[in-house]
Amino acid sequence: MLELRHVTKIYQTSSGPNVVLRDVSLTLPARESIGVVGKNGAGKSTLLRIVSHAEAPTAGEVIHHGRVSWPIGFAGGFNGSLTGEENCRFVARIYQQDIEYVIEQTREFADIGRYFYEPIRTYSSGMRARVAFGLSMAIDFDLYLVDEVTAVGDKTFRKKCRDAFAARRERAGLLMVSHDVATLAEYCKRCLVLHDGGATLYDSLEEATEAYEAREAA
Incomplete structure (x- = not known):
């Protein structure tokens, strides 16, 4: 299991503070495969770096209940x-x-x-x-963090990646960032939508993509 408690991430830029994540609190169950979607700059890769402890949040904390990978492919x-x-x-x-x-x-x-x-x-x-x-x-990790890595390499290597994920999904969880809905559908049952600094977990990829598209169209 993975817990985020009041996680905020702010980057200081020449034009002022950029709030990427704002007071995000989530509990992600163990051994679940969860997708992450959001527009460019929504904080998808930042979230993975914070979860892996490669980068510290500005405020809040991340609690691991098990061994978490670094972002795969990083x-x-x-x-x-x-x-x-x-x-x-x-x-x-x-x-x-x-x-x-x-x-x-x-x-x-x-x-x-x-x-x-x-x-x-x-x-x-x-x-x-x-x-x-x-x-x-x-x-062996309890949770694998994946950031667009299935696009790496040729067709044979991509198949090797898919097979490796399939084998590990039986005993570990995935937190996967991808712009490709088909890729998320192949691996993930639930999905996290990042929007305007917030994060909402949906029980199905269909619900998540509908919510994401509606917010982008608004």
Whole structure:
């Protein structure tokens, strides 16, 4: 289970404060797959970073009841001077996982050949995303945070991603951001709509998309 208690996020800009999330309180049940929709700038990716503790809220708190992943596909946490293998080794130690297992699972999943043993700074953005995704799948989390990652790679790799999600959905939850309703429908039963700093959880994707479209049209 995941709890957000009075979470507010404000960014200071040259034109004044930008309130992305305003006093958001939610309880997301364990082992549920929940989509997240909202217009550009509504705070979807910000929400995932706050939930993962990669970024602190301006006010409020996030409480984890279980192990939560970083946003899958987010490669910003890699050390560019280290190789893909060395980054995997470092993360495996932090999460107290079997190091060799994590390295091998990530290497096989990412499928980037010899580049796995080269510094991350030499990777293309797609290669970084592949390694980040593979590393996420190599560690068991209770909740996986997903940010538009199913668009990474070619058709074969995207199928590999879908299969990995399907396997983990049986024992873990997903919090998935996507602009593609078809993708959300494939993975999620419920959906969170972000609008004007607020967040509303709907029991079905259909209800959520109707509410989202109505608000955008208003």
